Amino acid sequence: MRRKSGEQGSAAVAFTLATVLLIFTIVTVYLFVAKIWWFPPAISQFGTQIDEQFHRTLIITGIVFVLAQLGLALAIFRSRERGQKVSFFEGNSAMELIWTLATIIMFVGLGLYGEHAWAEAHFQGAAPGALQLEVTGQQFAWNFRYAGPDGKFGATRPELVSASSGNPLGLDPRDATSKDDVVSPVAYVPAGQEVELLIRTQDVTHSFYVRELRLKQDAVPGMTIHMHFNATVPGQYELACAELCGLGHYRMRSFVNVVSPEEFDKWMRDQETALQQQ
Template sequence: MGRALAVIIWLLTVGSVGLFFVKKWWFPTAISEHAPALDSQFLLTIIVVGLSFTAAQVGLGWMVWKYRDRGQSDRAMYTHGSNRLEVVWTIVTAVIFIGLAVMGQSVWASLRFNEAPAGAFKVEVVAQQFQWNFHYAGTDGVLGRTHPTLIDDSALNFIGIDEADPSAKDDAVHSVIAIPAGRPVELTLRSKDVIHNFWVPQLRFKQDLVPGMAIRVHFTANTPGKYELACAELCGQLHFKMRSFMLVLPTDEHTALMGLPQDQFQTRMTELLAKYKLPTAY
């Protein structure tokens, strides 16, 4: 029985580690500036995880194999432990675990401790149940005022843009986010109803959109293309369908798009969405 259990534990260990090792199912190729640092931190962590996991399981299996009751006449070892060992493994694990936590902070700090760099492209994101609205500032680069009382679904004014505001004149709202490649992007995240979450796997980026709050976050996407955008916080019945796209466009294409008047903006977006294809390999 002991040997069978040991073998099963080892087989499960090999299988589990193997699943991570072959990387058949892994992160999609990253496109954001912070992603390489994040991916390497992930890799480092998963190696520590894998080694600790393997060591513990191999050790467990070995104990189970070696110290099974084989009808020996002598008794088990009589010991109540070793303070020296306790101190050693407490310190070793503390150093490794807390060290990992501290190392992980640099990516976090670069994303969250600082304001977006000057010159960042600004988009306001207004989520609502099962639909994304991206509010573009237009040529003047200033987002028009919005107010919830002005929301009018029949007029397609989903986010309540105040038409009286001069800076709102050239604003555009679309369900797809188009951002420039290689330039910092600052999102202002809001929600009209419940909590949603802005999640693009290739960005390695996620942030809740909380009603009553305007959360500002920033990142830089480097690789042009079309990517799927998902809601990753349970928001109700059709949560699983709250999907849209993120278009990362070369700078000139993006600048041209943002300069377009509203009606042409919509057409051009449709063209761009058809032009770019989703990544085929993940």
């Protein structure tokens, strides 16, 4: 039976859609392969592990993405309107079982691969002798505190918090161990040495994020969260707040300066001298 021309679908639409899918796939693959927008290089062993995990995930999901998009484009192209009869089948248990199993194996497998890096960051403590560095977020600034020569962080009291009078963390002057605590709006850490972060916040949830360290950790009210890293490449790295924390969120940033151990010692001495002169 001949159909009226008005009922005929358009082969042009299917052809266009298939072509667009093909171009979309090629452009997407190019953006990833050419690394047009990419992370800055990692500066720690941990960062390298994260990158390896990222690449594994990207390759697997990338292959699935390309096959799925090309398969879709091919199906659209081959089934374009040529006056043929529509044919379809309803469900296929074997195929559903296969792709569900494949997805499970892929996700569990990636999880097992990444388990080591995850455990290293979240379950294992810092190496012995790590430099302790307290990080405090507040709307909309970061402050860093070093324990000073006595190796002890002094007591803080919320009612003493006063950034305008030079006490952004509310150090308690009656506590002797607080006297030598060094507070700085930027961080200095020695290259090649383990650093233990003690991440806190004075108000809402913030997030400590340094791209080059591949570390991101929320600062949660009422908690002190430990993270650790060992940065080996000297440089100045931006610390951005990665949690939308209020109107000034966009400007809540600081810097982590990774310097040679000698430079670090000098910086620390200068800070302590400045403290004594106060």
